[in-house]
Amino acid sequence: MSRTRTALALGMAAAAALSVASATASASATPIPLAGSTTVTPAGHAFQATLSGKATLKAGSVTVTCSVSVSTGTVPAAPGNANAAGPVSSPISPPTYSSCTSSMWGVTPTVTTSGAWSVSMQNGAPSTATMTVPVGGLVVHTTGLATCTVTAAPAAAASVGGSWVNGAPSGLTFTNVSVPVTVTGGFGCPTSATSSTFNAVYKVTDTTDPAQQITVGP
Known part of the structure; x- marks a missing residue:
């Protein structure tokens, strides 16, 4: 050449x-595409999420079912109730769970919650709401024929994703959401389980002005 x-x-x-x-x-x-804009209204209004039907938490072959659950929170005051590029977050009280039963005969479950819980709303199709469970923020303890302790989010905070629907009242639904857990105890306890499946439907009402609705929009 x-x-x-x-x-x-x-x-x-x-x-x-x-x-x-x-x-x-x-x-x-x-750049990575940003999430869409979100506005939660009415700004500054308090709300209450009340369980509709039953909530279930399944670890291994054991299912705990609760018929009463409540959590409260407040929509951030303006301008914090709007985010041009993502979700709007607010702290909520640790949800209470009571009137609980176990799928294991002769076993009584008790659910306790603690720590700094929060929820973030994201407008979309559908809109979503992600609940954050703090480390060790939910513990199920059973007594009776089997003494077990199930701890959710044992090592790090866990995100529990749900769908949001505006309405009167608005609804928040969690369907087959996987939550990391550890299980300790003796005979009958699902100690090999490392995750739990959570299902629940909540109705969310405006407690500052019951005539209004908590709404997620653009």
Whole structure:
């Protein structure tokens, strides 16, 4: 190959390499799309989430079912109730769970909650609401024929994703959501379980002004 052809080939190779490098850099610099805007109204209003039907928490072959659950919170005051590029978050009280039964005969469960819980609302199709369970924030203890302790979010806070529907009242639904757990205890306890499946439907009402509704929008 002549020197002229060699130089031309090297030049074309260098140009191609620069072109690939430039394309790679451009691709790397492309920002990740932001979540859509969210506004929760009425700003500053208190709300209450009340269980509709039953909540279930299943670990291994054992299912705990509760028929009463309540949590309260407050929509952030303006302008904190709006986010142009993502969800709107607010703290909530640790949900209480009572009137609980176990799928194991002769076993009585008690559910306790603690810590800093929160919920974040994201407008969309559908809109979503993600509840954050703090480390060790929910504990199920059983007595009777089997003494077991189930601790949710044992090592790190857990995100529990649900769907939100505006209405009168609005609804928050958790369907087959997996929550990390540890289980300790003796005979009959599902000690090999590392996750639990959570199901619940909550109705969310405005307690500041019952004539209004808690709404998630753009």
